[in-house]
Every structure is written in C-alpha cells, then in structure tokens.
Amino acid sequence: MRQELQELSAELKNAAPFYSPRYIGHMNSDLLLPGVIAEFMTMMYNPNNVAAEAGPATVPRELEVGWQLARMFGYNTDPEKGTTAWGHLTSGGTIANYEGIWNFREVKFYPIALAEAAGVMGIDFEAVGPEQRKLSEYSKWALVNFSIADTVDLLASVKRQISASGMKPKEVKQFKGIIDRETLVGLGAADFFGKHREIKPPKVIVPITAHYSWDKSLKVLGLGLNNLVLVKTDKKMCLRIDHFEELIDTFENEQIPVLGAVGVLGSTEFSTIDPIDEMLEIREDAYDRGFYFGLHIDAAWGGYMCSLFRREETNQFCEREEVHEDLSYFPSQEIYDAFKAVADSDSITVDPHKLGYLPYPCGAFVARNMGVIDFISQKASYLYDIKDDRSHKSQVEKLINLGQFILEGSKPGAAAAAAYVTHRVVPLNKHHFGRLVKVTIKQCEYFYKKITTLANELDKKVLIKIPFFPETNIICFAVNVKGNDKLALMNFFGRRVFERLKINRFEPLQMKEFVGSYTSLVHGKIDDELAHEVLCDLEIDTQTFVSDVTDSQSQADHIFLFRHSLMSPWLLHRWENKNYIDRYIDYLKELIEAELLKLSKAKPMQQKKKGTSPAESE
C-alpha cells in the first residue's frame, strides 16, 4: 500500500495544478475549504443519497442544496407562494443536461397519452388546458403545445375530477395502466410517433456555442442528432436572436414540435451569455399563439454568477448599479437583462464543481416546477395521490427517495454535504459568494486592460487581437506575426508559443511558469462578420480561412486562440511585489519574443517539414 500510494502521490505532483494561481487554463481552481472539509468528513461515513435510508443526514441536505440554488436563480421555493422549484445533484453537467431534455420530453407528450387513455376508457375531463376546455376538444397539435404548467395543472385537475366522479379503484388502476402504456416512455419514440403520425418528432434548439453534451443528449435519448438545431451566434459569440426567432417561426409554420430551447449562461469555451430575456419573450409570444417549448439554461459554468445579482436579506434581484460597484464594465445592460430573466426559465444546469469551487463530482439540475416529478417518477402514484399538502416538510418527504426522480441511482452523500456546507458558510448572494465571483470578473477586466497594453507595446512585431470582448471571466486572444497573412502560419505560431503553457504528461510540471488553455473559432461555426473582422484585424488573408483545407501550408479551418479562465481568486494577489496577471503578461511577452527570435534565425516558416500541418498537431 505504501508503495502504491507513494507512486500515486508522486504522479499527482505532476497533475494539473488547479490549486495554483499560475493555473489559468480550464475551469478549475483551488477549492473552498468548507466544502473540502465537509466532503472528507462525510466520506468517512460514505452515505448514499439514493434514498433517505442510506443517507439520512445527507439526502435532506441535497434537497436543500437544490433549493439554495433555486433561490439564487430566482425560482420560488416557498410552498405558500405557489409553484415551487426543486433540484438535486448529478455527477456533472452532462447528466443535468440529459435531465433537462428528459423532463421536457416526459411532460410534453403526456397530454396525448392521457387523452388517448381517456378515449379508451370513454371518459373526458372538463375545463383543462390553456383554454379551459374539455380534454377531448384539443387537437393533438394543441396537446403537445401545453406548457409545463398547463400539464401539471391538467394532472391535478384530472385527479380531482376522478376523485369526485367516484370512479372505482379498479378502473382508476386500469386508466393509469393505459396512460403508462400510451406515454412516449411506455411506447418508445418509434411506436409513439408511429402511432401519432400527425405529430412529428420534436426538435431541440441550442446555440452553436453549446457544449457537446447536447449532441450526446439527443443521441442517447433516442431523439436523433438530426433533430438538434443549431442557432447561429453573433459577433459576440452569443445566440443570434433573429435566427432563433426565424427557427421558431419555421417550426411553428411546419407544425414541428419543439421540445426545448437551450440558452447558455457562460459558454464552456468563452463564458459568453446568451440573451435569455429575449429568448423568453419569443417563447411567451409563441405560447400565446399556441406554440410552446421549454426553456432550459445551461449554466454549468455561469450559474454561480447569479449569486452576484442577489441581495442578502431579501434575495431580491439587484439593480445594475449595485452589481457594477468596483467593476469597470460588468455587467452590460444585455448581460444584466439576461441574468434577470433566468428566474423565468423552466430548468437549469449548474456545476458546483466548476464556479462553485467544489470537488468533483458535483453537478446539479434545478427545475422551476416541482410538479414535473409526477411525470418522471419511477413509482408513479399520481392518480391515487390527491393530497395537496404544500408544506416544506411534506416536500422533503415527497422527494426523500431521491433515486425515483433522477437519472442516476446510488450517489455520494459527501458531495451533497460539501455543497450544503459551502452554501451555508458562503451564502449565494452578492455579499458572500458573489464577492468571489466578482473577483474573477475583476481579474478578467484587469487582464483585458493588460493584454491590450501588451498588444500596443508589441504592435510592431506581432498583432494580438481579442476577437470579442470578454464580458465575464474567460478571455481569449489570437496572436499573429506582423507581416504574415496566412492563417495556417498564424495558428502554427500561436501553437508554438502555447507549447510552453501546455501541460505535458511527459514533462515535469515544475518546468512551467504558467498553464493556460486554448480553443478555436471553427469555420462555419462562427458569424461571418466576426470571422472577417478578426482576420482583418490580424492582417490575415480571409481567403486562407476555409472549410476544407486543400493547402495545409497556408489554409486552416479554424482560428487558434489562447484561452484563460480567470477562476483562481488569487490572480491579483502579489507575490514578490507583482501580481499573477502581470507576471503572466510579462511571461507571455517573453515567450512571444523568444519565438520571434527563433523564427528570424530559422529557415522561413513556410519551409517547415511537411506533415506537421497545424491542424494535425493539436
């Protein structure tokens, strides 16, 4: 054991140094102490949050974490005030994203199954749905355009009407059996859409910047990747609302159901914020016309930024000025509006193991309407259960066997304890957790200023260009050698410089001054105007940016970018009288100049060995 642990310990010394302020790469940083201690403390007991029996201390804490997050997003959690939210932890954002789609799917196609079963039983229900008409009077198209709230209410109403009708238990059971068989989860997608030919398989709409787990989700859930519709992004790498609206109009006109649309709050690569408010407006307008889709927010990265917008006592959404205090530009009006609108979304993915500064694994899924659990529960008791006890205690009791309502089964109570204690010690408002978030944004503003200065300083030798304004806490930039107009060579130069910022499993970590990360703007996946501007600013021949590379010496299908997540809260702390961002900028300058020197000494770049084309070296 000693030998194996020593070996592990030695190799971990060479792990990505997330704990260091010299790590400005991916979305990782040193962790919050309350969470780490709570995690270790709890792991000694190893509770399992699949059910209260295996995690009596930690399941209620996990549910509370869900409500803590829900309040940060502005969802209601007070049963006295109407529809309450609920949330729980997942192994990560990917599973939370699956849950978003899974929840939408089970709710959206439920009214059709219910109507089908009512038809078989020869019964009907009065005053249900958005138009408060008989269930049988809705067309199938109308039924798949019930909102989540409509369907939750529909079920409540059906329960009441069944209870009032004096239907015999045996008949109720039979009715329930037919519904179960007729749902999409019962029939499966093939038979469901085979049976209801007038209803086409649904689309899911995400921006191009969405994480690849959205691809996975459509594949895994059997909805089909072809049904994932990508919305173009604008010059700021945010979802283009005109294109979004156009897509919605098209699907509405063609009567193709839209299961859900996804807005990204802090994209994985760039931390850009989609116009959630405008997406919601379009959604509301569409619903008024009888065309509904769910709106999920992928806030895996940006979710915790919401803490910066919440007042301490009242949990009210702050004025823009309050948030802006101590900052240079954050938040722009657009971003402020987007954050404000989060409260009106239907569900949210957020990763406490990202900007929540907690250890892996700790993702979370939060839904605005707790009523959705009746449609996803593994032990559906919904037609019997006509109680409507709205106390907090009854909510905990309802959810206590957590495994019934989630995609996973056994799960670590330790993660729940870590998140719970952290949120208690560092509450999710602007005076506590928000300060941590603010530091990251402040660092980004500082970095932006400094890299701009460096760009000016070196402008005779290289062009350093920030392709879009870093609105939150991740910054990207491209570097080109003055005089070069070929994208392939620019990318090659960037990669050469980046080489020293990259973790290499075969080289000691101690050799690194800083660790960064990189990303790309890919041809066909970014706004044309943006591409044009970026390339022109970099003095690159726009003709060398192509979708299919035929000449790897000059062309490329992507623009290489340096990328820095400024998540470590220590970057503006000084070490030997100089903060880490200043140190990095100086180091970057050194690297660039060293590479320029090599370049001037070496044979011209153009003649580099064949077969090492930039695109392949990644």
Add this chain to the structure above:
Amino acid sequence: MRQELQELSAELKNAAPFYSPRYIGHMNSDLLLPGVIAEFMTMMYNPNNVAAEAGPATVPRELEVGWQLARMFGYNTDPEKGTTAWGHLTSGGTIANYEGIWNFREVKFYPIALAEAAGVMGIDFEAVGPEQRKLSEYSKWALVNFSIADTVDLLASVKRQISASGMKPKEVKQFKGIIDRETLVGLGAADFFGKHREIKPPKVIVPITAHYSWDKSLKVLGLGLNNLVLVKTDKKMCLRIDHFEELIDTFENEQIPVLGAVGVLGSTEFSTIDPIDEMLEIREDAYDRGFYFGLHIDAAWGGYMCSLFRREETNQFCEREEVHEDLSYFPSQEIYDAFKAVADSDSITVDPHKLGYLPYPCGAFVARNMGVIDFISQKASYLYDIKDDRSHKSQVEKLINLGQFILEGSKPGAAAAAAYVTHRVVPLNKHHFGRLVKVTIKQCEYFYKKITTLANELDKKVLIKIPFFPETNIICFAVNVKGNDKLALMNFFGRRVFERLKINRFEPLQMKEFVGSYTSLVHGKIDDELAHEVLCDLEIDTQTFVSDVTDSQSQADHIFLFRHSLMSPWLLHRWENKNYIDRYIDYLKELIEAELLKLSKAKPMQQKKKGTSPAESE
C-alpha cells in the same frame, strides 16, 4: 464554518453505520483503507478524468482499472491476443446499465445505416458480415442480426476497402456524413423505424429480479418500457431458462429484433445468480440461425465475486474445488458454471462502490470488444483512421480523451485513483480480493446454519422460513406466528419485529443493537410454485396472497422478508467472546419473543386499528 461542520458531524453520527459489523442491512460496509487514502490524497488535487489534460495522472489509471476488472471477468486485455476489452468508471451501476444498452443500440443498427449510405453513394463492399458476402446482398433483417464482432469487423473491412479503392477524401467525407445521418442516433428512433418499417423497434430482455434501473434505461433511451420483456424466475429466484428460450424463439419467429438480454450476477435484493452459461448457449444457437442479441451482465453487486474464481499468477479460472476450499456449500455447480461463462458475455456492469469496498461514486462499465468505441465516439474519425496499431500504449492514447466515449463528462479522478490503488494492493484474484469475498460467503453459510438452528428452537412459537437457499452472501427469511394463517398478519408481525432493526431518522442510532433491511416477494413477480411452497411452509393460507387486496386485514400482495447483506468482513470476529452473527441471532430471538409477548397481552391482532394495513405501513 465551525458551526456548520459541527452540525454536520453531529448528524453524521446518526447516519447509517455502514462501518459497523452491527450493520447487516444494505450492500454497505466499512471501506478498504488503500482506496480511502488514495481517494482523499487525489481529491486534494481534484483531477477531472474527462480528458488526460485535466487528469494526466488519473485517466491512465482509470483505463487500467477497466482492464483490471476486465481480466477479473476473463475478458482478454492483451492486444497481441486479439480483440481486447476496455472499461471505465461511471457514477454508478445505473449509468453503467444505460451504457450497456446504448452500446448495443449504436452497434446493432449501424450496418443498416452503412448499407443505406453505400446505396446512396452507389458503392458496395465485398466479403463482409457473417456470411462474407457483399454488403448489398444482406437483407435488413440480416443486417440487424450481425453480431458485435461482425459489425466491428465490417467497419474494419470497409475502411480497408475504401482505402484500397482510392476514394477521394471529399467522397469519403460525404459517405461518412450520410452514414452519420442515417444511423439511429442521427435520425432518432422515430425516424429510423419510420424509414425502415420492416424492422420493428427492438426488445430488451431482463429477469424479473433485475434492478429498476433497467426500467429507467428503456424509458430514458426512448426505447419504450413496453419493450422491456421480463423473464420469469424459478424457485431459486433465478432467470428461468425455459421461459427465456421461449421468448427468444417468439421474437425470432416474429422477426422482432432483440437488442440485448441481461443476466444478473448477484441480484440487488437476493444476490441470486442467473444461469449466464445457459443464456449464452441459447444466444450462440440463435446466432447460428441468424438471430443475434447482445448479452450484458448486471454484476453491479456480484462482479467482484469473480475475483474468487481467478488464480493469482496465470489469471486462469479456478477449478470448482479450489473455490470451494474452506466453504460449506459454495459454489454449486450451477453457480460455478454461471461464473465461468461471464468471460463470454459482451459487457458488464460492476460497482466498485458495492462489493469493491470503495467510497461513492464508483461504478464501472466493461465491454469485451473495444471496437465498440468507434460506434459511440463523439468525434467519429473511423473512416479516416485506418491504422491498426495494437500496442497497449496506442490503446491508452486512443482512449485518453475519455469523455468522447462515455455518457458522462467531467468526472472525479479521485475515484479512479481509489479503485486503481485498491486493485493493486488487493489484486482481483482468489488469493487477495477473493479472500474478502470468501469471508462474506462464509458468513452467509454460518448465518444460514444459525438461523436454521433458531428456527428449530422456536418452532413451537414461530415459523422461520428461508424462502430460497442463500447461494452467495445475502440471506432472506420470513417469520410467522404459529397458528396464524393470514398473510397480512404475518407481514404485520414481521414489520413489528423489524421495527427495531430499521434506521429511523428521528431516533438516535445509539439505540440500535443491529441494523437490517427488508424486501418483499411480490405477487405476480415470483414463481407460483415458490410462492406456494413458501406459504405452505409458513402455514399461511395461500388464498390470502393476492394481486389486488380487497381485505387488508387478511390479504397481502407481497410476502415480507427480513434481508441481510453479509458484506462487513468482521461478522465472525468475536467481541466479548461472541461473534456478531451469534449476537444478532440472539437479539432476533429476543425481538421475536418480545413481540410475541406483546401480542399475547394485547387485544387480538385481528382487531388492530383500521387504516394501518401492513402494505401501507411500508
């Protein structure tokens, strides 16, 4: 922070005491020290195993864990010797089960997509598939009955033929694009089966004893719960092979594809072992007739028992006698044959966080044919990549960006380090890990002997009946009061006795002598003969075992069982000169006698308050 941690610490004292030999409830126990230390050590660095860049020390260890497990199951891991296995960790068995179905689905329907794309391109491929004919010569029905190996080989052959044909890169790209669109994951289940009407949506076959995550998997993946087919179990609660064969024959005759069948190696409730060997024989025969389905083993619980069957140096499968050494009855010939056959299955779910004695979260998925990754990868490069480098190093390199091949994304490197170090320190063979497994079985044998003795001792007052022989390390029994013939009352009595063995969130843990768990044999879900025998032995009127309870004073739809997982390795250790099993048996006797006394003093059981019918009190 101090306050929150103190509160957590205090409440954790009341968590389920998995660490104690007085805990004989669910599948939990004290953990293995190497794993716990490795987990804590690694968590300080918080690596993310989504890709090597974020987990340089731990991603290779996770892959190695996959191979360690694969070797324990008898899968080949030596690239020199042909098809190699691969495996990785998941957040738990539920996700691993989803992966089993997901892998099967993507492979099974690939040949149809390929044939479709070849048709569009006007090309064909020679000597492919089980009959080594032209691709175009196979019917769709034949294409969905290619084995996994057939389809992996098909892809390799297509790559070679494309490479030899001198097809232009642009055409290759086009071809690949068409395949991607035509796959089930591309089209989605609805459009795929809508297009290929002659192919019906597939079935998945599991025994009744299968975990409820199999229900979830069919729902989540959009395959439809109605397509989950349950195989009856026999008197030993194992899959009934005659019923299985009958189902296979039916689906073959009706030309309904079967995606996969699942054999359970250690059922969640009873730790029963399905006849994997006979299932595989039926599978092989069916394949010879042109009807194929994958065979997945859900060994979430029983997987680590395989370590008891492996020799140290050679990793050979042991003779039955070697395994039997020091034991009373394990393994029966049936069980031995089932374990031996595991090596011929296609994929396996195993939970290191169960019988692997590791902290949550640590599930695993292991597949026999690493070729499957080409069908599930998020960045399919398969038509370009014609390299066939079979070294171990190249395999690690191929899998290093793990997130591309799994359902999850970000994931804890700490879990991988824990499993890796544990498997290194306590290797997965009969001389090391196997000894631990053997202790659990030995304890069960001892428990069986002792409970039988108790049953004889008390046979004037109560009937204690073991409904089926405990073949591995979980034991269940029922208790009835002598003279009672009503199932409802028997269940009520059992629950009353069990009350003291149950964790109650509102009562201090220190009040418990022992903690157990319970389960039920549910009407309609068990073998008729078994039900009849059990009830007769318990002197219960078989008429009171019903599917729909109309008289809750006498009838019940289930038989209440005490259930004990004998996983803690300390149960035969003595404390104050008496081991824990003896202590428990004595305690159980006390509980039973105390309850009998209460019964004799109280008004007759029959007159208990209305509304507290046994079935509702659970």
